[in-house]
Amino acid sequence: MAGWITKGGNGAQTSIVDGKQHILLMPAWFVIGILLVIPVLVMLIYSFLTQDFRGGVIWEFTLEAYDQFFIDRGLFGDEPARIEWTYLGIFWRSFLQALFAMVFCFLIGFPTAYFIATRAPKSRSFWLFLITIPYWVNLLIRTVSMKFLIRDTGPLNNWLMSWGVIDDPISMINTNFAIQLGLFYSYLPFMVLPIYASIERYNFALSEAAADLYSNRWTTLFKVVIPAVKPGIIAGCILVFIPSLGAFLAPDLLGGAKNFMIGSLVEEQFKGQSGDWPFGAAVSMILLTIIMIILLFYARAQSRDNNGGH
């Protein structure tokens, strides 16, 4: 049915919308085109412009921003080129942070999803409701709450001290661990829900068949269940990894100044008058490219599964 155009036809129609699709879509095209597609293109252009130290940009094309990102020419710019590890390091660290957050979410999210999927139907929807409510609470509020909880003078430390478990407060805030916790906290429902959806469609008779063939429950889990719900797992991982990579709030509020991630790096370029816009644009473009590549792989894998797979 592909390739039809609905102009003309013979009088009879099966839908009130036929022939008008393009008109109906104009608002969406207009809004998203002008306010998202074009801005991204403009940002691409800006990444090739020159920084204006009074703020903003000078319209001179240069590779300065990308050069600054990848290449180290020393403090005064006259040393032989070496790889600039600072920013690559930030990217690498963010990558690791996002990866850990994803793994963290999986380790807790998978059993949770499995558990919910094996409840009675009424109980199931209630559990899902409970799991999703926190997502609807403002991310800022949630991150602030987490910050409040784990501060040196926060309730968690106070309780641990009052129960005699520790003598001095554990410095949990402003650490990588805190960022991990924050990311995990922000995106956990995104891991649980897709996995739940996959397990819900899983045919438990497969587990019974495996048991019948002398598999113990853990082998069944790894060799039968997990492969069967792989699409949900992958979806959940992507849904946690990608936002974590570009996250700003968790690193900023929970990680403090010392633990820069990509989000903070970008934000800094646009604060006040001293920001380096082209550089910020370049970093954003690099982040966008990485994420688009990941999504492309994911889409390819999806369509391969749909066409070639079982």
Added chain:
Amino acid sequence: MTDTHAIDIVSVTKVYPHRTDPVVALDNISFSIGDNEFFTLLGPSGCGKTTLLRMIGGFEDITKGQILLFGDDISRLQSNQRPVNTVFQQYALFPHLTVYENVAFGLKRLGRDTDFIKTQTHAMLELIRMAEFAERKPSQLSGGQQQRVALARALAPQPKVLLLDEPLSALDLKLRQAMREELKEIQKHTGITFIFVTHDQEEALTMSDRIAVMSNGQVQQIGSPKEIYDNPTNIFVANFIGEANILKAKVTGPEKSPAKASKAQAAAKDQVKLCVDLECGIKGLNIFSQSQFQKGKQINVMIRPERIQIKPLTRGRGKVNTIGGTVKSISYLGTDTQVQLLLDDGESLLARLQNTIDATSSFGVGNKVEITIPEIAIRALSE
């Protein structure tokens, strides 16, 4: 222009395009439906009957051909421009409107005046005996009630033709039978042409003035229920309506000794008489046929199970139109008894005996019997 047909289907073809495998849903179909007829499109799934109905209603494009409504070409009109209404298979009652609002919907869209809308809607509700349900919502009605509301809704705007797309298929047997009666009555009462689609041949036989039997996008035969049952044109129609025994035969020429034709053997319209020899052994039969066949041609003939006569084997030879066989099985069906026979030459035959008297007491399974096939009940089939 005395007798304008309600619907003329003129060389209608419907093709679903596809890069490699286009589907021909309707293949150059032409026929007419008269005013005030209860006309049924009958056939198995995929035969094109629903597609044709939807094309009359304006829900499918016509690839080639025309559809005329009382002489006017409606092929290019939108469905809301055709004075034709539909009773949908799933009823499609608007869930957020009451029964009254559903029935009044078409009239309101046509802009009829408020008083007329009121009287007409109430009249329709009376017709289907659901006046007291006027304020209910469809979800509060049973399947049979929804079906009646769907009917009233389609009749209210007084269409020239009413289309019914397998409206009874979702109802259970007793309800279906009751609704068949009601639909027939309403059609007679309103005088509107009904075009009815079904795959249930019993339904078609009981309700229709005429039936179009369809298969694979083509019309196999059009006729009254009796015509189609007694004189099917081909194997498909013979098998689709009721049960049929198909036998091979060879044409030996035109009818022999026509002078002996009695009144009961007067040929039906458009029928000729042939003389054939049945492969199973009976020779020299004069039978009816809708087509002329050359001498020597192999054809198929059919006979209905209830026309076969079975008698226990007796002495004597040369009985007319009789061959020998064995009883393979006997099934008691309440109103009649079904007997599977094995002819001496190996062919199978299905016979049906009405249980007026204990018809089977004279023979049992495994017995040899005499099987008589009356000439007048045999029909030659065109393929």
Added chain:
Amino acid sequence: MAKTSQRISWYPGFREMAWLCLIILYAPLIIVMVYSFNNSPSITVWKGFSLVWYNEVFFGPEAGKFKQATVNSLTIAILAAVTSTVIATLSALAMIRGRAFRGQAVTFGLINLPLMVPEIVTAVATLIFFASIGFERGLLSILLAHIVFCIPFAYLPIAARLQGISNVYEQAARDLYATPGQTFRLILFPMMLPGILSGFLLAFIISLDDFIITNFVKGAGVETLPTAIFGAVKQGIKPNIMAISTLMLAASILLVTISYLISRMGNNRD
């Protein structure tokens, strides 16, 4: 489905994980809620139940700022939700009803684009764009940015609902002489309404909650509730922050519950 042999599909520790999950999700929120009622200027020691911080939120020295921020947030959220819902409804009709058309796949990608681009990238791009065309940053710039990312959120429930409505009702309406406009207004729209309301609510919540994009495009002098809270947090967490947080929490839960009830109502109706 659910009734499987406990022995085969049961795993030790999974139930505990699920509960752990719930605890982790709710603990910080509950604690903030509890402490917002703490009758003490020190936020660490519990000194009894009190509404003093709520008092300060509404009447204290910073009340004006937060009130203005709330008004801004609500105004933008309503306008953004309405606009994006309208756009999403039109788009859903085009994408889901009617035959395939040229550009359908690209449009689908476009509608989902705001979801795929990381928020920080959207924020930067929008900021740069506004600056490059000299567009004054303020409430309007925030609104425009919000409309864009609200569209896919409004689209999802509307599209889902529309998918589930058989097109036989539209055929019946056309059969009964309704014009396309009447068919939409009298039949399709009422049946889509639960989805449209869900989409509206979703867009509303998303706009209300947005921080990153808003922070970038707001320009100086304009605050929405999230940016105001963020600014205050940067100066150290004070109890009034927790009061505000609790209020927002309550509001979010209320909105989600309403959305949930609406979708249940829609399912029950037909």
